[in-house]
Amino acid sequence: MFALADANNFYVSCERIFQPKLEGKPVVVLSNNDGCAIARSNEAKALGIPMGAPWFQLKDLAKKHGIVALSSNYTLYGDMSNRVVQVLRMYSPKVEVYSIDESFLELEGLMGLWGSYGALGHALKDQVRMWTGIPVGVGIGPTKTLAKLANHLAKKRSEFNGVCDLSALTREERRGYYASLDVSDVWGVGRRTVEKLRALGIETVDHLRSTPPPYLRQQFGVVMERTGNELRGISCIEFEDVAPPKKQIVSSRAFGRMVTDFNELQEAVSTYAWRATEKLRKDRAVCSGVHVFVETNRFREQDRQYNNGMNVTLSEPTDDVRRITGAALYGLRRIFLDGYLYKKAGVMLLDLGPTGIRQACLFRSADQHSSKLMDALSEINGRFGRETVWLGSSGTQKPWATIFEHKTPRYTTRWDELPTADY
DNA sequence: TCTGGGGTCCTAGGACCC
DNA sequence: TCTGGGGTCCTAGGACCC
Numbered sequence: 001m002f003a004l005a006d007a008n009n010f011y012v013s014c015e016r017i018f019q020p021k022l023e024g025k026p027v028v029v030l031s032n033n034d035g036c037a038i039a040r041s042n043e044a045k046a047l048g049i050p051m052g053a054p055w056f057q058l059k060d061l062a063k064k065h066g067i068v069a070l071s072s073n074y075t076l077y078g079d080m081s082n083r084v085v086q087v088l089r090m091y092s093p094k095v096e097v098y099s100i101d102e103s104f105l106e107l108e109g110l111m112g113l114w115g116s117y118g119a120l121g122h123a124l125k126d127q128v129r130m131w132t133g134i135p136v137g138v139g140i141g142p143t144k145t146l147a148k149l150a151n152h153l154a155k156k157r158s159e160f161n162g163v164c165d166l167s168a169l170t171r172e173e174r175r176g177y178y179a180s181l182d183v184s185d186v187w188g189v190g191r192r193t194v195e196k197l198r199a200l201g202i203e204t205v206d207h208l209r210s211t212p213p214p215y216l217r218q219q220f221g222v223v224m225e226r227t228g229n230e231l232r233g234i235s236c237i238e239f240e241d242v243a244p245p246k247k248q249i250v251s252s253r254a255f256g257r258m259v260t261d262f263n264e265l266q267e268a269v270s271t272y273a274w275r276a277t278e279k280l281r282k283d284r285a286v287c288s289g290v291h292v293f294v295e296t297n298r299f300r301e302q303d304r305q306y307n308n309g310m311n312v313t314l315s316e317p318t319d320d321v322r323r324i325t326g327a328a329l330y331g332l333r334r335i336f337l338d339g340y341l342y343k344k345a346g347v348m349l350l351d352l353g354p355t356g357i358r359q360a361c362l363f364r365s366a367d368q369h370s371s372k373l374m375d376a377l378s379e380i381n382g383r384f385g386r387e388t389v390w391l392g393s394s395g396t397q398k399p400w401a402t403i404f405e406h407k408t409p410r411y412t413t414r415w416d417e418l419p420t421a422d423y
Numbered sequence: 424t425c426t427g428g429g430g431t432c433c434t435a436g437g438a439c440c441c
Numbered sequence: 442t443c444t445g446g447g448g449t450c451c452t453a454g455g456a457c458c459c
Contacts, residue, residue: 030427031426031427031428032427032428033425033426033427034425035425035426035427036426036427038427038428038459052426052427053426054425054426055425055426056424056425056426057425057426059425072427098458098459099458099459100459101459102459187457187458188456188457188458189457190456190457190458191456191457192455192456192457193456193457221433221434221456222433222434223432223433223456223457246430247430247431248429248430248431249429249430250428250429250430251428251429252427252428252429253427253428254426254427254428257424297426298426299425299426344427346428402427403425
């Protein structure tokens with residue numbers, strides 16, 4: 001048996017903990033550049049604001065209804081997420097952190113402690129709320145896909161009060177719920193698959209569940225066959241309490257304004273290469289390839305469009321920010337074309353491997369100083385703040401930088417941004 | 424004026440091997 | 442007239458997730 005604990009409107013909930021006056025009000029959290037609404041309070045959802053709606057299109061509605069918009073504060077959300085996971089780990093030895101606001105728990109053998117899975121679910125939900133302030137919903141089922149579906153029910157149907165254990169329902173009750181749920185509510189069924197399923201007359205979860213898996217395989221492929229089996233209670237998607245090593249690392253941002261100047265683009269790519277390398281080193285990995293890409297603004301049809309990217313292979317795996325940045329900037333010079341309005345650029349690190357295993361290059365001797373230098377950089381930035389030292393090629397003014405106009409303090413991770421209470 | 428970022432997996436087709 | 446069988450690896454594109 002699996003449980004899925006999923007925070008309600010996670011980013012909004014994080015903000016509300018430190019600004020209780022936002023409780024009961026329509027609140028949205030915006031993506032980078034304050035571009036789109038990526039988290040919405042229930043009140044905002046009730047006003048019909050869809051996920052990913054561009055903020056500039058919502059401004060009239062916002063004024064009319066007093067919607068509060070906040071910039072993304074990922075430092076805060078990341079820290080709150082860790083706190084929630086800490087509580088979850090008290091309830092099961094096996095926790096899979098699936099995303100910033102969702103974790104699976106394996107419940108095998110734990111039922112005896114609580115009398116029922118539902119009791120465990122309620123205890124966990126109350127504890128997370130009490131200790132972190134974050135409201136979560138809990139879904140329980142014999143497969144991860146069913147736990148997801150149960151979580152959906154826990155949140156949408158008030159009779160469950162935030163915790164839905166499918167195994168506690170009768171066969172008829174389950175059937176009733178499945179018949180009332182749309183196929184699009186199933187984990188792994190996206191927009192394209194929904195269209196195709198509808199065309200085949202498969203509209204509800206009950207329909208999908210009764211479709212023979214071999215037919216799903218033939219029509220959609222092995223992924224949908226698995227989903228079909230999971231809905232029937234046959235567990236096919238593995239529980240991963242130890243996260244497998246990453247295969248690639250990306251750092252990219254849309255610019256705060258259009259960029260035409262090659263030097264500014266170079267600063268941005270250099271900055272992204274730095275960030276990507278930070279992540280790489282945090283994972284104790286090295287990369288053998290770097291991909292760099294640039295894009296114009298696809299929404300501006302009046303502009304000439306240009307999207308291009310390039311893979312640069314490194315002569316040997318590395319985590320040296322100078323080599324990685326050098327490769328990214330080499331690629332940028334190759335793909336840059338003058339005369340376009342660039343909106344976004346990014347750097348991807350490819351062919352990741354563990355630091356220890358490193359095929360040396362035949363044609364050059366190993367750089368003895370590289371790892372010492374990189375460790376020194378990490379040490380300095382770790383002790384004195386993230387951007388104490390950086391590469392000169394990243395620039396200092398960064399006129400292209402991403403915009404955050406409604407940013408809240410990093411309440412839980414910075415001494416100088418701690419919340420204060422009036423009394 | 425203004426439209427996010429970071430990932431994974433699967434499949435098909437091409438190139439190549441013996 | 443007739444042209445095998447069994448593989449691997451790589452890449453691009455699509456679909457999905459939060």
